[in-house]
Amino acid sequence: MDSGMEGMERIWYYDDVRRQKHPEVKDEWVERVLANPYHIEDQEGGRKRYYGYIEEAGHWLRVILEEGKLLNAFLDHHGLKRWGQP
């Protein structure tokens, strides 16, 4: 995952529900996390979570991929409890 989100497939949920609920998440942030994740973990059901700290937001960003397609992205409060502010 070294080319960010350019050209990545997106699941309908990402462009519709995710953009309604979490409009503050910028594509640039998602791209940054995918290009240089701080942590990656497998989720049940074959999904993968990518985490990275977004300095200007003061929060961690969680990006969820399903089979390489963008599914969801949101600021993750639990990241602060897990890793603090890097």
Added chain:
Amino acid sequence: MKPDLEILYDPETDTLDLWNGLTASIGDDIAENVIVFFDNEGQYNGVTIEYAAKLLVPYLTGAKETASVGKPKHRDEFDAKDNGGPSKPNSVSVEEKAGLMGDSWNRKLNIRYHQQSDTLWLANGLPTPNGVDIAENVTVFFDDDDQPNGLMVEHAAELLLPVLMTAKEKADSPNSKGL
């Protein structure tokens, strides 16, 4: 007056969103597959339930009454940094104790459904002394450190089954992904 509840469901990803339409910028996990969202002032405004039909339909249809889903890590597997969990309840199982010490998405998800009152509870077994309605029929419960630990949906089958059943055929398909 409580805000109206918006129910958004994506059958492709089996993702259910319960939302009041207000800003829901920041997420925190109750347990694996259940995330609550709040705004910058800490006001809870939404919930996302992943694999919603697979998790909930068996309970909302009365086939099952309670369940624990997920595999809590043993505490020795956690990073040394992960020691800031909320206070322990008075009585918990060994597995729950392990879950308390680690990441919230590794906590067991306890699902309870009471058919007579049509009420659904999703919780992680930790204390839930405080509650706030995010919308009509949806209440988030949290502890004194503002850690969200539970969720209650009233009129659950009435509200959720019509949308979740659209995915039942897909969820029951032999080609569907297992949890």
